[in-house]
């Protein structure tokens with residue numbers, strides 16, 4: 001038979017799932033490998049969705065999404081970050097940030113265009129750039145400066161082929177939050193070199209001891225930024241498949257074209273749920289954020305005590321400690337930890353080469369489970385330290 | 387200026403203590419070491435705060451939430467609304483006190499509406515509770531009427547849901 005798509009074949013299968021069929025079978029295994037909240041969606045949101053189904057909200061919506069939801073998204077972004085988007089033409093409701101990311105890249109990229117991103121990075125970025133026909137250019141970041149994006153390195157990586165810079169702060173997998181100054185410099189470089197910015201701000205509500213900086217709100221950024229936002233993490237709504245993209249009208253129109261012909265619209269029940277989340281979800285967001293924050297401090301302190309060094313992450317719900325003291329590679333560490341102590345983590349190298357020597361632990365798990373997992377990891381580290 | 391500073395410190399202290407109380411309310415066995423790590427405080431600070439909260443009677447005591455039904459010890463609960471004629475000087479307080487001193491009384495509230503006191507009572511059997519109402523409550527001075535409702539099923543109490551816990555439906559690993 002004829003060969004299948006080269007663009008698709010060139011993408012290696014997901015490294016993240018490799019050990020985890022095993023983990024799923026192991027009894028008594030504690031998983032710190034989950035990239036989604038351990039909370040279920042707050043009841044008032046679920047209840048609003050049930051009501052919507054009862055009332056017969058079962059149809060397609062406008063391709064852009066329900067106007068009332070777009071209005072709420074625009075109002076929410078204006079109130080929180082001072083960015084202004086017109087609900088008529090600059091807000092698009094997407095099937096999660098996942099779809100937003102895909103259509104953003106497809107709207108931007110021509111064959112051969114380079115998209116710069118910082119590693120370790122969320123596992124979908126490189127494949128999505130490749131699917132869009134672009135060339136990913138990955139810049140490493142280092143845990144010794146808290147995985148801050150390196151502006152000098154970025155300056156050197158910018159070429160006439162660079163089309164866009166992809167940003168993700170707060171970051172998956174490192175939990176890093178880029179400082180406002182760094183982001184301002186990145187925006188200045190983007191303006192200088194006339195490149196677009198795609199900013200995945202899905203973890204915007206999960207920041208600790210700091211404020212979130214919305215990239216689109218920085219001077220000069222709005223006209224060249226696609227802002228991706230979501231409900232999955234802040235409102236514990238991963239399964240609803242809902243998010244949004246905001247950009248200047250001509251840019252959003254391009255994304256909308258792809259969305260219209262591939263997705264048609266986001267599920268209406270999820271859109272109704274998202275309306276409820278924006279309208280009345282604030283208390284619950286804060287309750288969950290506070291809970292994550294307490295776990296975060298505990299995990300960071302314990303990991304550092306046992307020799308798995310980490311700079312305290314300021315966002316999301318991940319820690320990305322160095323495992324250097326064990327002398328093991330990320331995959332060896334992960335595999336042995338799974339077999340010897342029945343704790344599942346994610347090897348850092350699946351997030352890019354600069355993730356080697358680290359593992360990702362998610363603290364989106366109940367405190368008693370986290371504590372038991374930390375006890376097991378400590379035992380493991382003691383055994384493997386030279 | 388100094389006053390403002392002092393006011394701010396008091397507010398911070400209040401926030402800290404509130405966070406400690408919230409953690410202990412969830413799990414009274416959380417150690418001062420764990421609380422200190424969770425809140426970014428010194429262990430000694432946490433110990434002191436807990437001591438203060440205990441002495442001030444803000445932390446009343448540490449108890450365990452038990453599902454006695456599941457253990458096989460059945461208990462019957464009843465809500466009893468009590469109509470009381472108030473007395474000069476004391477209002478309802480003296481009657482409330484005479485009621486809450488009985489150990490089988492779990493709670494006594496002064497409430498608005500048709501009745502005055504709402505009493506929650508437990509017993510091993512319905513008969514035992516009926517006897518308590520007939521022999522102890524109703525005959526009290528100034529108690530005019532009682533209205534008893536037996537609890538048939540407990541769904542949620544003190545924030546605790548008494549159903550099987552929902553399983554964790556997430557995949558073991560997700561991006």
Ligand SMILES: Cc1ncc(COP(=O)(O)O)c(C=O)c1O
Nearest residue numbers: 096097098122172230232243561
């Ligand atoms: C950085 C990042 N972007 C996007 C997503 C996908 O989000 P959604 O559920 O909105 O598609 C995730 C989920 O793990 C993520 O971590």
